[in-house]
Amino acid sequence: MTVRLRDMQWPDIEQLTPLEEQLFEHDAWSAPSWWSELAGRPRRRYTVATDGDTIVGYGGIDCAGPTADVMTIAVAPGRQGHGLGRTLLDRLRTQARESGAEALLLEVxxxxxxxxxxxxxxxxxxxxxxxxxYRPDNVDAHIMRAHLVGDRS
Ligand SMILES: CC(C)(COP(=O)(O)OP(=O)(O)OC[C@H]1O[C@@H](n2cnc3c(N)ncnc32)[C@H](O)[C@@H]1OP(=O)(O)O)[C@@H](O)C(=O)NCCC(=O)NCCS
Known part of the structure; x- marks a missing residue:
């Protein structure tokens, strides 16, 4: 597979919404949510992984101040388990560090x-x-943190 990473753009939303529903079910972001997220750039930074014209993964961060947050990360069902999730996370981490953040937070x-x-x-x-x-399943959220100072990954 030849996968490329690039910044997310407005036309990507059409492919993202059905992929979201497949991946996150009742937690899925709607098209209006994606519009709002992309309108939040440059503070919000979103990446897509593409194979040709097909989006096979995506992720994004919010960068404001010393702590950045992972907003989402996902890999298309048929493409999971081949290292793409880690590749996307590495890029988000690098972008967070370059924005001046000292730590990256997420919830899972x-x-x-x-x-x-x-x-x-x-x-x-x-x-x-x-x-x-997490509702309606009543599942706990784990807050996780990575330190970025001195990070070379
Ligand atoms: C989580 C997710 C992004 C991982 O993407 P991926 O491309 O499959 O992950 P990778 O192939 O890069 O694997 C990286 C590591 O994740 C872990 N991992 C991935 N799939 C796993 C699985 N099915 N079971 C257990 N661990 C798994 C492993 O530790 C793996 O490293 P290793 O192979 O060296 O042990 C993907 O499963 C996904 O999109 N899930 C649905 C959406 C989602 O839940 N997003 C996260 C919201 S917080």
């Missing part, structure tokens, strides 16, 4: 083993739990 469902493993293996630590944060 406690029952999302794939994502939690990705973050743990990328140097994030679990710092806090929000009990029952």
């Amino acid at each position: 469902r406690a029952d999302n083993e794939a994502a939690r493993n990705l973050y743990l293996r990328s140097g994030f630590e679990h710092i806090r739990t929000r009990r029952g944060y």
Whole structure:
């Protein structure tokens, strides 16, 4: 597979919304949510991974001040397990560091083993739990943090 990473653009929203529904079900962002997120640039920075004209992954951060946040990260179902999630996360991390952030924060469902493993293996630590944060399933959110100072990844 030949996958390229580039900044997300307005026309990408058409492909992103059905992919979101597949990946996140009732937590999926709608098209208006994506419009609002992209309108938040340059503070918000979104990346897509493409194979030809097809979006196969995406992710984004919010960069404001010393702590940046991962807003989302996802890989299309048929493309998971081949290192693309880590590649996307590395890019988000680099962008956060370049923006001047000293730490990168994210929240993840406690029952999302794939994502939690990705973050743990990328140097994030679990710092806090929000009990029952994800509705309607009443699933805990794990807040995770990576330090970026001195980061060379
Ligand atoms: C989480 C997600 C982005 C990972 O993307 P990916 O391309 O499949 O991940 P990678 O192939 O880069 O794997 C990186 C690490 O993640 C972990 N991982 C990935 N898939 C996993 C799985 N099914 N089970 C357990 N760990 C897994 C592993 O630790 C892996 O590293 P390793 O192979 O060296 O052990 C992807 O599963 C996804 O899009 N899930 C649905 C959306 C989502 O939950 N996003 C996160 C919201 S917080």
